[in-house]
Amino acid sequence: MVFTYDTEMALASAAALVNTGYEEPDPLVDDAGLTDFLLRERFSGSRTHTPAELRAVLELRADLAALWTAGEDDLVHGINRLLSASRALPQLVRHDGWDWHLHCTPPEAELADRMATEAAMALADVVRAGELGRLRTCAAPDCRSAVVDLSRNRSRRYCDTGNCGNREHVRAYRRRLASAESKAGNS
Numbered sequence: 001m002v003f004t005y006d007t008e009m010a011l012a013s014a015a016a017l018v019n020t021g022y023e024e025p026d027p028l029v030d031d032a033g034l035t036d037f038l039l040r041e042r043f044s045g046s047r048t049h050t051p052a053e054l055r056a057v058l059e060l061r062a063d064l065a066a067l068w069t070a071g072e073d074d075l076v077h078g079i080n081r082l083l084s085a086s087r088a089l090p091q092l093v094r095h096d097g098w099d100w101h102l103h104c105t106p107p108e109a110e111l112a113d114r115m116a117t118e119a120a121m122a123l124a125d126v127v128r129a130g131e132l133g134r135l136r137t138c139a140a141p142d143c144r145s146a147v148v149d150l151s152r153n154r155s156r157r158y159c160d161t162g163n164c165g166n167r168e169h170v171r172a173y174r175r176r177l178a179s180a181e182s183k184a185g186n187s
Contacts, residue, residue, distance in 0.1 A: 134148060
């Protein structure tokens with residue numbers, strides 16, 4: 001394990017949120033899509049189910065997308081901005097089958113604030129550990145999705161949003177096959 005479990009889960013959720021911006025159609029166009037996303041990512045706490053709540057989450061998605069590829073100084077500035085804006089106050093909590101972990105906002109705080117602080121605290125752990133190289137974008141030439149490389153040997157290159165890894169492996173195989181056939185035909 002590279003980071004604590006809650007940090008890894010928060011990083012994965014932040015990447016998943018960023019990646020919804022690259023899906024067609026955008027799954028976060030309405031409250032039902034946001035609700036589905038929150039259930040999948042196991043977010044807890046209160047909800048208003050208002051258009052303002054959805055707008056705030058979409059603004060957070062754009063902020064996180066920009067931070068994903070930022071340099072260290074810009075990333076730290078963005079983390080501090082997110083934590084300050086949400087008035088983070090870290091506390092240890094245990095709920096819903098999760099063991100002790102940090103929450104930086106109370107469960108009744110605005111959804112986007114809760115999501116922002118979880119992502120910011122996880123990104124802060126990445127910075128503190130000197131592991132910025134674990135935040136990447138998908139290596140597939142036709143994909144911009146965020147990738148969190150939590151592999152031991154830092155070898156993860158493709159996202160989970162589609163079949164990018166499989167598609168690229170098939171392309172490489174076909175190139176090797178064509179090259180081998182071309183060489184055999186020239187002999």
